[in-house]
Amino acid sequence: MDKPVITGNTMIVPSDQEYLADIDAFLEATLRGYDADESVVADIAISVSELVINAMLHGNKSSPDKSVTVTINKVNGSIRITVSDEGSGFDPESIEDPLAQENLLKEVGRGVFVVRSLMDEMDIKSTPHGTTVTISKAI
Amino acid sequence: MKLSDHEKDGIVVLEPKGKIMGGPDASLLHDKLYEFIGQGKKKVIIDLSKVDWMNSTGLGILISGYTTLRNNEGELKLANVTEKIQSLLTITKLIMVFEAHDSVDAAVKSFK
Numbered sequence: 317m318d319k320p321v322i323t324g325n326t327m328i329v330p331s332d333q334e335y336l337a338d339i340d341a342f343l344e345a346t347l348r349g350y351d352a353d354e355s356v357v358a359d360i361a362i363s364v365s366e367l368v369i370n371a372m373l374h375g376n377k378s379s380p381d382k383s384v385t386v387t388i389n390k391v392n393g394s395i396r397i398t399v400s401d402e403g404s405g406f407d408p409e410s411i412e413d414p415l416a417q418e419n420l421l422k423e424v425g426r427g428v429f430v431v432r433s434l435m436d437e438m439d440i441k442s443t444p445h446g447t448t449v450t451i452s453k454a455i
Numbered sequence: 456m457k458l459s460d461h462e463k464d465g466i467v468v469l470e471p472k473g474k475i476m477g478g479p480d481a482s483l484l485h486d487k488l489y490e491f492i493g494q495g496k497k498k499v500i501i502d503l504s505k506v507d508w509m510n511s512t513g514l515g516i517l518i519s520g521y522t523t524l525r526n527n528e529g530e531l532k533l534a535n536v537t538e539k540i541q542s543l544l545t546i547t548k549l550i551m552v553f554e555a556h557d558s559v560d561a562a563v564k565s566f567k
Contacts, residue, residue: 337478358507361474420549421552425511426514427511429547
């Protein structure tokens, strides 16, 4: 895959952060179609950007042969979004606490913590064939 | 994201605009910040008034600039932190790290 593809409420992008702005545009347009307020839109946009960057860098290791899939749904008054990669999985328990004093000034390692803080729910399913993170937030 | 800059009383003021989410946009802020640091300019203010939101990549750039300047007897301060970014700084406890001011003028005065 050499460029993003949108099919309905799903966007598939190559593992290149150049496409972050395209994903954000797709996401925000979809959310506004659901009448989500601006603060909620921003929280979800921040969270999806975190998950997509993790999927590209840590999941797919920036491989041009692997893609990231983002799917948006409205379910019972909540927005539910899944972000999937084609990597080899990871142990969610291995993520360090970014609030620990020794980690406070680290430049990386806050993404999952930020998503957990901004979203109502977050579920990580990681296997040797890829990781899928599902987040949801009421609108 | 777009980025402009100017100097006020010898202090560098960076003005990012839009969203700081990673990729080429984030590199722009990082590279400009380090361009000034490389020129020996050690007093920097980042005016966040026109930033819609940032993610942890943006926070990482702020931390990188903060620690680099601090290690070189300089200082990075924030001005006009928006509600959304304030919230992010609070949940990550970085609110305790950065000195933030209500305006660029106030931030400039604080350097004296």
